[in-house]
Amino acid sequence: MKMNELKLVYFSPTGTTRKVIMEVAKNIDLKSVSFDFSVHKEKRPALTFMPNDFVLFGIPVYAGRVPRTFIDYLEQIHGNDTPAALIATYGCREYEDALLELKTEVENRGFKVIGAGAFPTEHSIVRSIGLGRPNKEDLKGISDFGIQLNRRLKAEQPFSSYDIHVPGNHPYRKYGTAGLYPKVDVNLCTECSSCAKVCPSGAISLADPKKTDKKKCISCQKCVRLCRQKARSVSTMKLNMLTKKLTKVCQSDKSADIFL
Ligand SMILES: Cc1cc2nc3c(=O)[nH]c(=O)nc-3n(C[C@H](O)[C@H](O)[C@H](O)COP(=O)(O)O)c2cc1C
Known part of the structure; x- marks a missing residue:
């Protein structure tokens, strides 16, 4: 064909x-x-x-x-x-x-x-x-x-x-996202709405980008990476806890698996 x-x-x-x-x-x-x-x-x-x-x-x-x-x-x-x-x-x-x-x-x-x-x-x-x-x-x-x-x-x-x-x-395993929805530093946020425009789950309000709908947020980290003002971040305490947990169970040198 x-x-x-x-x-x-x-x-x-x-x-x-x-x-x-x-x-x-x-x-x-x-x-x-x-x-x-x-x-x-x-x-x-x-x-x-x-x-x-x-x-x-x-x-x-x-x-x-x-x-x-x-x-x-x-x-x-x-x-x-x-x-x-x-x-x-x-x-x-x-x-x-x-x-x-x-x-x-x-x-x-x-x-x-x-x-x-x-x-x-x-x-x-x-x-x-x-x-x-x-x-x-x-x-x-x-x-x-x-x-x-x-x-x-x-x-x-x-x-x-x-x-x-x-x-x-x-x-399948029970689905859930890590609950690591980002916080907004209201002093840094310029309300440019870039985060709201690109959020994959529509969790950030376009009218008020300082607001995140925690139920819709999938913790994907896109807004955290994208924000030029660094106004969005995951709580340091939660991140430290996850880092500790994941460092024990992840192997940074894992190999790819191919199925053909
Ligand atoms: C909410 C969430 C859950 C994740 N769960 C897993 C997981 O179960 N196992 C794993 O090895 N990596 C997990 N990761 C890491 C991502 O799968 C990995 O970094 C991926 O390459 C990100 O792809 P992207 O850059 O296209 O978004 C998770 C990441 C996020 C944000």
Whole structure:
């Protein structure tokens, strides 16, 4: 079958998943179109992909699962026996059920998974864990994954012949975000609303960006990274506690897992 386009469908609040997906995409010989779900929109048009499209789905792992926000968006995405590959980035702890959940969700929506990878990265909350990852060596492995997917797309074999197994368990782990919603330093905030405009979950009030809806906040850290005034930050006490906890269970030198 002559392939049409590469579609990049991803969620990447702090940009690491985007970096990884772009590295994979570089080695796929198809024109690419991006669908970045990292910015909140009340309504998004439904997307339907064709059997000759190739879709790369990319997510960061949250609590060993697919971020809930991305699962919500997936409801409007449909495939027609469309081949797809999965990318999960995670902060050197574990990815647990995330790939299994993503695979199940996309296959239920008409996609056929022909490859998957879990890539350890810098932890977006505790950045000292996996600091600087993906590094040069990681990027080489990520790029190789793209080369292998590209080969698979060009092989004469039907996509239905690929049977990809990814780790994970049913029922999935309990979902939850770390409860690390940022505080606002009212003396530093200039009410520019940049944070509100880009918040992936629509948790920050556009009219009053000093207000965050704690129920909507997914602790993704996008606003903390983006705020030029450094007005948004996670409580030092909570961050110190999490750093202590995660430093014990994370391994900054973890290797990628590829499923082909
Ligand atoms: C709320 C939240 C939960 C997370 N949960 C996990 C986890 O369960 N395991 C892990 O290894 N990393 C976890 N991380 C780290 C991210 O998965 C990782 O840093 C990812 O690469 C961030 O991607 P992004 O830069 O595209 O947002 C979590 C990060 C956040 C913000």
